[in-house]
Amino acid sequence: MTSPSYMIKPAAALLMLGLALTACGKKEGGAGGGMGGGGPTEVGVVVVASEPVNLTAELSGRTSAYLVSDVRPQVGGIVKARYFTEGGYVKAGQSLYQIDSAPFQAEYASAQAQVAQAEANLTSSRLKAERYAELVKINAVSKQDNDDAQAAYAQARATVATAKAGLQTAGISLNYTKVLAPISGRIGKSNVTPGALVTASQAVELAKIQNIDSIYLDINQSVNELMNLKRRAASGQIGEAATADVELILEDGSVYPLKGKLQFSDVSVDEATGTVTLRALFPNPNGVLLPGMYAKARIVSGVVGNGILVPQPAVTRDPKGNALVMVVSKDNKAEQRQIKVAQTVGDKWLVTEGLQPGDKVIVEGLQKVRPDAPVKASTLTATKEGQKPADASAEKPAEQKAK
Structure with missing residues (x-):
C-alpha cells in the first residue's frame, strides 16, 4: 500500500536535520583538546624538590640610640655660658656649659x-x-x-x-663648674640659658646627647610563638637558626640596606603583654635611622632541613579552608591532593605535608583541568618575567634557524 505524499516530506526533513547535527558535532569535537574534547589539556608544572628553608618572622618594635646620656649639673650655681650648637655633634670631654x-x-x-x-x-x-x-x-x-x-x-x-x-x-x-660632654654624639636642645640657676643632680637635664652611629631595635615576640619554636626544634622538625642576621623593614615598607645582628633575648616575660623582648643592633653610618622610629625586624627563627616550596598561585582552598594542589600523576592525569602549609617564604608556600620531592605541581592552566582528566605537562622555571617553559630558550634558536 502506497503511503500518502504528505507523510514522506516531514520524515525526509527530520533525516536531513539529524545528519547536519551529527556533522557539526564531529567538527566541534575534533577542533581541539578542551574540557569537552578528547585531547589532553596543556598545563605548566613545577617539579618540587627538598631544600633547607629558613623560617622567618616579622616582629614590630621601636628604635633607640646606641648610647644616651642626660647632661645634668654636679654642682649648683648660675649658668654663665653655653658652648655648643643645639642639634650639633659634640665630642666626649667637650665643654658644654660654664657655671659661675x-x-x-x-x-x-x-x-x-x-x-x-x-x-x-x-x-x-x-x-x-x-x-x-x-x-x-x-x-x-x-x-x-x-x-x-x-x-x-x-x-x-x-x-x-x-x-x-x-x-x-x-x-x-x-x-x-665646667659641664663636659660624657659621650660623643648629637646633642639636642638646651633646657637652660645663660643666667639660669641650676642645682646639683636636678631632675631636668640640661641637654641630652645620643650616639646614633649604631642603633638598637627593640622588638617583641609572643611567648607562645617562642615556645612553639622551641618544641619544634626539640622534636627535630626544625633546626636552630644558623645566622643572627636581622633585616629591618621601615614604616614605608622599604628594607634598610644594612643588616643588623641579634644581640640578646630577654630572660623574662612581660606580664602585661605576654611577650619577650629581643634586641638587634644595626649600623647607622649615614644617620638614616633615628631614635623612636617604628620599624619591623625580619629574623630567622629556625631552619627546615628538607623543606618543599610551592608557588602561591598553585595552592587553592576548599570550603573548609584546607590547602589543595593539583599534581600530574604517573599516567599523566590531574590529581587533586590535600597539603599542609606552614608559612609563606617570599612568593612561595612552605609545604610540610602532602608532597614529595619530584612531584609535578600544576601552576598554569588550573582553571582548565579537573581531577582525573588527562593533561600534557610542560615544566616551568622561574624567570624575572614570570613562569616560562624550561625548554623555551632551546626552541627559539631552532625556530630562527629554520627561518
Whole structure:
C-alpha cells in the first residue's frame, strides 16, 4: 500500500536535520583538546624538590640610640655660658656649659690654706716627737710626755690628710663648674640659658646627647610563638637558626640596606603583654635611622632541613579552608591532593605535608583541568618575567634557524 505524499516530506526533513547535527558535532569535537574534547589539556608544572628553608618572622618594635646620656649639673650655681650648637655633634670631654665658679674658687683657696696650716703643725709636732724619743732614753723627760708628743705627731699627720682630702673635694667641685660632654654624639636642645640657676643632680637635664652611629631595635615576640619554636626544634622538625642576621623593614615598607645582628633575648616575660623582648643592633653610618622610629625586624627563627616550596598561585582552598594542589600523576592525569602549609617564604608556600620531592605541581592552566582528566605537562622555571617553559630558550634558536 502506497503511503500518502504528505507523510514522506516531514520524515525526509527530520533525516536531513539529524545528519547536519551529527556533522557539526564531529567538527566541534575534533577542533581541539578542551574540557569537552578528547585531547589532553596543556598545563605548566613545577617539579618540587627538598631544600633547607629558613623560617622567618616579622616582629614590630621601636628604635633607640646606641648610647644616651642626660647632661645634668654636679654642682649648683648660675649658668654663665653655653658652648655648643643645639642639634650639633659634640665630642666626649667637650665643654658644654660654664657655671659661675667664683664661690668654688674661694672654697678651693680656703682648702689650700688649711692644708698649709696642717702641714706647718705637722712639722712642729714631728720635731717635738723626735726630740722626746731621744730624751726619754736618758730619762730626761717622762714616758708620759713622750707618749703625748708621739700622739700629737700622729694627730698632726691625720689633720694634714683631712685637709688634703678637703682640697681635693674643693678641686672637684671647681672642675664641675665646667659641664663636659660624657659621650660623643648629637646633642639636642638646651633646657637652660645663660643666667639660669641650676642645682646639683636636678631632675631636668640640661641637654641630652645620643650616639646614633649604631642603633638598637627593640622588638617583641609572643611567648607562645617562642615556645612553639622551641618544641619544634626539640622534636627535630626544625633546626636552630644558623645566622643572627636581622633585616629591618621601615614604616614605608622599604628594607634598610644594612643588616643588623641579634644581640640578646630577654630572660623574662612581660606580664602585661605576654611577650619577650629581643634586641638587634644595626649600623647607622649615614644617620638614616633615628631614635623612636617604628620599624619591623625580619629574623630567622629556625631552619627546615628538607623543606618543599610551592608557588602561591598553585595552592587553592576548599570550603573548609584546607590547602589543595593539583599534581600530574604517573599516567599523566590531574590529581587533586590535600597539603599542609606552614608559612609563606617570599612568593612561595612552605609545604610540610602532602608532597614529595619530584612531584609535578600544576601552576598554569588550573582553571582548565579537573581531577582525573588527562593533561600534557610542560615544566616551568622561574624567570624575572614570570613562569616560562624550561625548554623555551632551546626552541627559539631552532625556530630562527629554520627561518
